[in-house]
Amino acid sequence: MTTTTAIHSTGYRVRKGLRIGFTYLLMSLLAIFFLFPIVFMLVSSIKNNETQVMSDMSTLYAFVPRGELGLQNYYDVFAQLDFGHLMFNSVLIVAVMVILGLAINSLMAYALARLRFRGRELLLAVVVALIIIPFESVAVPLLLLVNRLPWFGGATTWLDTYHVQIIPFVADAFSIFLFYQFFIGLPKDLEEAALVDGASLFRIFWNIVLPLSRPVFATVAILQFLTHWGDFLWPLMVTRGPEVRPLMIGMQQFFGLDPKIWGDIMAFASMITIPVLVVFLLFQKWFVQSVASTGIKG
């Protein structure tokens, strides 16, 4: 009796061990699939010798840092173009867009969630309906529109500016919706008490609602960042010179130069990727939570 249980449990343990082993094997193979292009990029970028990059690319040596290693490719990129300026443009555009967006989208969502006023229901319905309109379907008419918009100082077009890359994306219906969903879930007691004490609505929003809403602000900021950091279509259409162009357009142009020097291209690509990867690793949990929240059903 005892021996059979013992055999049974050994068999069970072996089977369980096998299953776990198989799971790790499968997950590691998948991990290789998801990592190899990134590792390939990073390793190629530090091989100083272009011949080495080309001869290694068809074997497993593509993933091994060997031969003459260094930052020569990175220096080459800096020698050919003003990488710092492109990076500055990208960071400026996304940062201003995200910060302004957090302010105005949360304010509107707060009005929709908490204030009683005529037209509230209609406004909410309009916001939900606007989520459906994809940017791609309005890009061309928007180009026509911004081409003729005036700006301070007498400019008669928005083309080739920073603001043309920022302002159209500040207000975002989906961000408003995420804020709205969060705000209606907050308990009202504190806000009502403050109202009785005579606090203004803006004060209540700033001093009571904001501190309670850090998670949703982080979520919206990360989602907007992920959506717009890689923006390509719109900057391609509205910028012509290198002054205000973001990194992605710079990368595409650099890639289009012939002859292609893959070591340099991979160095450029690495410089775009590494900062975002680092930020992602630092705030991993927040990234995952933000993305998960897009799955909530409306």
Add this chain to the structure above:
Amino acid sequence: MTAISKTPLSSRRRNETIMAWVFSSPALVLLTVFLLTPFLMAVALAFTDQRLIPNPNLPTQIIWLRNFVRMFQDEAFLRGILNNFYFVVVVVPIQTALALLLAILVNQKLKGMNVFRTIYFSPVVTTMVVVAIIWTFLYNPGEGLINKFIQTITFGMIGPQKWLQNTKLVFPAIMLLSIWQGVGFQMVIYLAGLQEIPTPLYEAAEVDGASKLQQFLYVTLPQLRNTTIFVVLATTILAFKLFTQVEVMTKGGPQNASMTTIVHVVHQGWGQLKVGYASAISLVFFLIVLGVSLLQRYFLREEKAVN
């Protein structure tokens, strides 16, 4: 008494209304100018021959349905729409299934799951332009890594291919990297769905003697119904927006083999300045996305009514 207490209340109401519009107006104005207006413009322009830079000798005319008629004779447009559907049919099932598999794997209570989750998600934070360029290198004709890999595992039976120059292979090649880049996003949504399934359901199933497979089929899958609808339809919409990787890698070529609707819209509207025609195509694209979105809302409502 009542009159006194009523006045501050109604004034507070009025104040609330004013503040509501003050709070809403910045976002509302921007949405109106930069989303609603161009959308209405697209609807109107679709029936004209408007150009981006108007020619003073050729004033813009209303041409009614001629843009739409032209679309059906436009090979690049038809190829683009067909490719988008081709992309949906292939990528959506694969990407959804893979996302579910990844989510189930990293949802296990084993050591190191966080590391795997991070690895699977890392392509999502790699910008599409960069992804497209790395994969162009991987697809290098002749000596590229992917060619060598396929030659090795098939013992040289499948020779080197010119992935991005071959009209049959170029679109599947783009599909592969799109899945690679996007699947981590869906994995995370599935992961959130999995974590919402109440554990007692599994315990009950185990007591009833259900195998792991049965638990997956009769507990996990039905509980993930809404998540799956969301993932499938959101991925479908993304598939119709396909642009960046195609523009960077092939610009729709060779011979329109990798053309997509949005690539065509941009080439027509921005490249050839045919704003009217591009607006008409945008409108067709919008109707497709609208259809998918309504389908999504319909399915999710249905579910609520049943429960």
